[in-house]
Amino acid sequence: MQQHPYFGVLAEFPSASAIYHACEKVRDKGFRKWDAHTPFPVHGLDRAMGLGSSKLPWIVLCMAILGGTGGFGLQAWINLNAYPVVISNKPYLSWQAFMPVTFELTVLLGAFGAVFGMWALNMLPMWYHSVFRSKRFLRASDDRFFITIESKDPKFDANATQAFLRDIGATHVELLEQ
Amino acid sequence: MEKKPQIPFSPDPTAAGLPASQSHEMQSAGMSSAASFASGAAHEPVDARAPLVLGNETFASITDTVARPIESKTPLAWYICFAISLGMLSLLGVSIAWLFWEGIGVWGNNSPVYWAWDITNFVFWVGIGHAGTLISAVLFLFRQKWRTSVNRFAEAMTIFAVMCALIFPGIHVGRVWTAYWLLPLPNQMDAWPNFRSPLLWDVFAVSTYGTVSLLFWYTGLIPDLATLRDRAKSTIARVAYGIFALGWRGSNRHWLNYEKAYQILAGISTPLVLSVHTIVSFDFATSQLPGWHTTVFPPYFVAGAIFSGFAMVINLMIIARWVFKLENIVTMRHFENMAKIILLTGSLVGYAYAMEFFIAWYSGNPYESFAFINRATGPYAWAYWTMVSCNVISPQLFWFKKIRTNLWALFIISIFVNIGMWFERFVIIVTSLHRDFLPSSWAYFTPTVWDVTTFIGSWGLFFTMFCLFVRFLPMVAIAEVKSVMPEADPHHGTGGDHAQGTH
8 A cells, every 4th residue: 555655646726717627637638546626516527527426316315215114114113013092083004194204204314314425425524634734725625726636546657747737737736745 | 718798698787686886897807817816806797697796706705704703803792792692591591490390380371272472482483494494405406596695694593493493392391301202202101102193293393304404504514614624723723613524625526425415405405394384384284273274374384484584584694794794795686585585475474364364254164254353353453463564564565676675674674574473373373272162261361471581582592592603603605605606617717618518
């Protein structure tokens, strides 16, 4: 794992438009282990980076199904097995009356899936990351746009990659330690 | 890369709700250089509408504007507000302590008015919350970009309002030490709650709503907490914001999942918010009491909730915008749009009032007719007509643009709307109950001092939370506001020549 003393290179870009076109070029160059860092989601940058779509909806779907079936199952089990009581001369399994709670639990678990699934896919929380070594990176959450190319990428070469990033419009390029 | 002169397709700025004097400046700075980008000299309405952010704001200046109230010295006014709020909050503590000690008898509730201010306040506070979810979820799905300036604020309002709301069903049960019987847990009698009861549905609906609202709000906060972490001067602030920012680094691979999460949360919050007040209305509508037993309740309650919530957003936003100088981010257009929603939902509420009377007559049910005639002419006629004048008449003034764009008028009418909506719940609950089927059980409800202090105390909780929110958290969604600025478009200033395949 320790072939490279560096995490990779960090390149700074001045605008949304600049990073968009830079990402297209990094993508076309064939890099795989790289990322863009922006203060807000730049529209269309996923495509410029060549990213596929998020897997999150599948997580949410599974969680929502779990919530819905679990919610209905809980009510059915209580009313059929645990505590069967005739109320208003209705059948034990009054499924219509169970819909509100089933719905609420579907939404609740779906929301857990969306939020915590997003954390899981993004591997958050991750309080340390090599990019935080750069002082300039503090502006990634303000008004600057960055590209990182990791040393793990097979096409990575400390000097050539830095030169390449300068060529495609980076205003500042630096090597990041692990 | 030179920017084209952009006047031809720019609409009349006033058409989008902006006074001509505030319309964006038509500068033709070249956008190819970083310098002009950073200075933010040009605002080009890429979608041919007036800009949402006024003045010559840049990404950096947006960050500064929103972070300033958090990073600067605490103003004296904040301490005063916070002290008053804490005082009111302690009133809540005292009132609840006395209630627990002495019992429900400290309130004015009687037989047959078993529900009075407690449930009125509960429905009032839940309703207030609905505007926050509407702004954050429904307007997001409709791609209403103007929401970005107000959604954080409105979502905070939702959470605090739900907190206030949850107090009342919790404390009104009398034997509070058995309040956990509301939950689907086997208790010492081996009994389970009745899942056919709307009151139980309400437990699930409101607690789900509170939880999902909190998650939605926090998800929106993550990038902004990272901004505050990166700007923090003190170690305590950096560590505190850093922990909650989860190590967010603005990675686009993260934004991909983040935006999807946000979209899904908006998608599931929309039916959720509709379900919450629908289920609250079931508490009444599924009973057989004349005045409650009405199929119009669910949509009517939802409209009323949005109506009161937007009025509350306007009230709070006018103050916050003035105190924290957010005029360029929260513009007159935001207020005007919210006033239009108040006008729409206020009219829906007025329609529902009329329809209740129509059905009372048309159904031929003498009890139903009696309940409604009594509502308008009986002992609580004063409350009914307060409700009608505040909820039906006052929002109609928003047909006039001059009133929609006058902050004083907006502020005063919004207060009226909130008074009216509190009275709506009071009228529905108390006037329907105080005339039972048996004239021998008729009674008149009068609140006690403890009813009043509990309600004032709930405002104390609301304002305390708000004071803490405006002091320590960004009250405008920084990342989202940036993303609706013209410079955020990657094809901004390039004449759209790279637009193919990206939209």
